[in-house]
């Protein structure tokens with residue numbers, strides 16, 4: 001094990017140039033840094049997001065609702081470039097005081113717009129509004145909530161823990177990589193056991209729990225997150241891989257993964273989404 005030379009001082013202080021990938025945007029204070037309103041389109045839902053796993057959960061949900069024929073689920077998907085600090089505009093902070101994507105403004109009742117932040121809350125809000133992908137009562141509803149909250153609590157260990165230290169930290173530190181790799185493998189084992197018994201996360205029905213878990217653990221097992229497939233031996237989780245491939249083939253999932261994407265192959269990017277025709281010409 002590598003030896004650290006760091007001794008914490010008695011009082012922590014902010015080193016704004018710590019060299020990490022997000023050093024230019026991470027701050028120990030909340031609130032806006034500049035005055036700027038958010039753009040507003042014509043649809044009932046105004047989504048302010050980016051195609052990170054937390055953002056993709058919500059665009060998958062919108063595309064699934066639209067695929068079912070719910071025209072009232074039309075949305076404007078606006079790009080919020082977090083590397084440029086756009087999550088700290090006064091307009092964004094008014095929708096999400098936590099300055100994290102995704103954030104949603106529900107304008108379906110024009111007199112009473114509702115702000116919704118936290119991807120899990122957005123999924124529940126939309127599921128309840130349209131009566132889809134979340135049973136209205138009973139033990140199945142509880143089971144969907146169990147797995148949705150499991151995801152919300154677990155993914156920070158994958159993203160903020162493993163992903164940060166394995167892919168983004170300025171140096172490779174053995175202790176945190178070991179700690180978070182172990183925890184992520186444990187989480188993958190939890191999912192693998194569950195998916196060995198069920199087609200979808202909570203049983204035979206596709207739900208918001210699948211939509212929440214897929215962009216993190218599904219995409220990881222497809223080898224498309226943090227370039228960590230070999231390191232974590234993701235092919236061992238055969239049931240997660242089976243489920244991830246099944247979800248990745250759904251047209252709504254394919255579309256949702258493209259929205260607000262501004263990196264990678266040009267053919268897989270849709271900077272802003274305002275209409276289904278925006279997907280034309282993109283490889284799906």
Ligand SMILES: N[C@@H](CCC(=O)N[C@@H](CS)C(=O)NCC(=O)O)C(=O)O
Nearest residue numbers: 052054082099100101102118119120
């Ligand atoms: N628990 C939040 C997490 C959202 C989150 O961490 N968003 C990241 C991108 S994946 C972000 O906006 N980061 C910007 C920042 O930290 O300044 C959710 O699920 O909505």
